[in-house]
Amino acid sequence: MTDPNGAPTMAPGTASIPTHVPRDRVIDFDVFSPPGSQADYFGAWMRLLNGPDLVWTTANGGHWIAAGGSTVRGIWEDAMRFSNEALAVTPGLGEVMQFIPLQQDAPEHKPFRSAVMKGFAHQYIVATEPLVREETIRLIEAIRAVGGCDFMAEFAEILPVHTFLSVIGLPPEDRVRLRPLGRQLTRPDGSMTVVELRDAADAYLEPHIRERLANPGPDLFSRILSVPIEGRAWTFEESQRMCRNLLFGGLDTVVAMLGNIMMHLARHPAEQEELREAPGMIPDAADELMRRYPTVAVTRNCVETCEIDGVTIERGDLVYLPSVLHNLDPRSFETPEKVDFARKLTQARHSTMGAGPHRCVGAALARMEVIVVMEEWLARMPAFALDEGAQTTFRAGNVGALDQLALNWQT
């Protein structure tokens, strides 16, 4: 339901709404399925920018949604009053996953995050680049002569899993087992419970974690697990929670990003040409496209009652923070829907990779993957376009992503 300005109208039944929530802030908006998001994911979210900066949705058990750029960003950075413990409005997800470092608050968070950051140090990203490039080229060469592909199934869903398996030193064939897990976490289809999902991830990871704790190698898990936590070794349980976090954090997010960027380039042949002629612009273009197509949303639980945007958020309330509503709010960025390769924003100014103490630890790895894909795809493929006969559909979720993206080109 929307009013003439496009903002969702107030929800009719208000019986179960907490008394501190003003009735004129109540809407019925399912964050896992915003109306119209299948066809236009970004447009569906942006309708919330026409209303107040904080709204309460009755969907999914009832929670706040920060619906204005500065409010999204402000709460994201406010780790004192908003905790990461809850993880998501998906029932049970936080209690079951117990991610390290994602679900930790200060002061516990710091030593774990610092160990993880060491594992992602610049020299390792540089060392990983040739592996990512090699696989990117292999995937492109496998489809180039065909004249078309479903970019999601034949490229975007393969490369990030392959990259992740390379950095943790495991065989690429394992991707068949891992890929569905990332998707279930961020866009659950009901076929697996949260516990089954965690157990499937743990069953895969357990022997590798034990091996790396006993005999550390040069891989990412070993590097992180060999950094002591305040002078002591990681326990097995902590190791498991951290590896689980990296597994789930690094798969679907990159899949979604690659899909959106390729969709944009397919729709804008002049930009493809510009970047083909000046590949030196690709890193700036990648940063701008990553700003333009944010699809991660996070949840915070309020740990100190406070007033924001004229409403009271009570201790225990959940607040949903969609990065799209910071990056695409015209009050945050001028003409935010326009892709401008000369914008030259640092990644830290937009919210695609988060903000504050939990900002993405895999940001440099993800950025490198995006740049390599753009470089190799544009260098090796002729002009490409959307296959007009096929549908381009999105699925919303904590990470929104394209289900399929049919591209074609002349051979």
Ligand code: HEM
């Ligand atoms: C384009 C791709 C990616 C996007 C859009 C993305 C987005 C995000 C966002 C928004 C956060 C903040 C979460 C919060 O504040 O609650 C985050 C945190 C995190 N990300 Fe990423 N991410 C991406 C790639 C990756 C990769 C490749 C990895 C690892 C392999 C990764 C691992 C993590 C981890 C472990 C955290 C938690 C950091 C902490 O709590 O201190 N991410 N990511």
